[in-house]
Amino acid sequence: NAGVMQNPRHLVRRRGQEARLRCSPMKGHSHVYWYRQLPEEGLKFMVYLQKENIIDESGMPKERFSAEFPKEGPSILRIQQVVRGDSAAYFCASSPAGRGNGNSPLHFGNGTRLTVT
Amino acid sequence: AQSVTQLGSHVSVSEGALVLLRCNYSSSVPPYLFWYVQYPNQGLQLLLKYTTGATLVKGINGFEAEFKKSETSFHLTKPSAHMSDAAEYFCAVSDPNTGGFKTIFGAGTRLFVKA
Numbered sequence: 001n002a003g004v005m006q007n008p009r010h011l012v013r014r015r016g017q018e019a020r021l022r023c024s025p026m027k028g029h030s031h032v033y034w035y036r037q038l039p040e041e042g043l044k045f046m047v048y049l050q051k052e053n054i055i056d057e058s059g060m061p062k063e064r065f066s067a068e069f070p071k072e073g074p075s076i077l078r079i080q081q082v083v084r085g086d087s088a089a090y091f092c093a094s095s096p097a098g099r100g101n102g103n104s105p106l107h108f109g110n111g112t113r114l115t116v117t
Numbered sequence: 118a119q120s121v122t123q124l125g126s127h128v129s130v131s132e133g134a135l136v137l138l139r140c141n142y143s144s145s146v147p148p149y150l151f152w153y154v155q156y157p158n159q160g161l162q163l164l165l166k167y168t169t170g171a172t173l174v175k176g177i178n179g180f181e182a183e184f185k186k187s188e189t190s191f192h193l194t195k196p197s198a199h200m201s202d203a204a205e206y207f208c209a210v211s212d213p214n215t216g217g218f219k220t221i222f223g224a225g226t227r228l229f230v231k232a
């Protein structure tokens with residue numbers, strides 16, 4: 001399967017624990033985007049990364065949330081000290097596009113559904 | 118800043134009827150526009166996109182959308198609804214001049230198809 005792979009599909013955490021969500025982009029894609037989806041609210045942009053660089057994190061909460069996309073391995077979205085309000089579906093998308101070449105749409109994974117109890 | 122407004126969070130049509138899902142956008146530059154579909158427990162799949170050129174774009178599953186700059190709209194239509202079209206649909210906009218493909222999504226419209 002050459003698509004965007006996210007794992008785990010479902011993640012349950014107690015309040016105060018850490019959540020780690022992983023995303024492997026499509027082969028050949030060097031751009032990764034994380035979105036959060038809450039019921040009836042659509043997808044909210046969180047962060048855009050290229051290999052080893054955070055390009056745009058304007059949608060990321062200032063505290064407890066971090067993201068990385070290392071030279072080797074998947075992109076990781078990390079949520080520390082989770083609270084009930086963090087419960088949502090988190091989607092990763094990837095694209096091959098570079099600057100000035102916005103003709104490639106996003107390719108989405110199937111998401112990680114985080115439940116905080 | 119770019120934004121997308123989808124009119125109607127829920128739309129219900131009968132099987133065989135016209136599907137019309139409305140989308141208006143705001144952008145300071147000529148945008149790229151998209152419609153995505155999401156089936157339960159899945160990610161989003163691209164239905165169609167407008168970048169440049171012909172303003173009427175055709176997508177998968179018989180859907181099409183027309184870019185109307187004067188109305189800042191990009192409504193999605195399908196002449197005849199099928200039960201399998203029941204899903205959530207997202208209109209999205211991106212700025213082609215920015216690096217990569219940061220995309221802003223509307224809140225979504227859930228389409229119900231009645232037998």
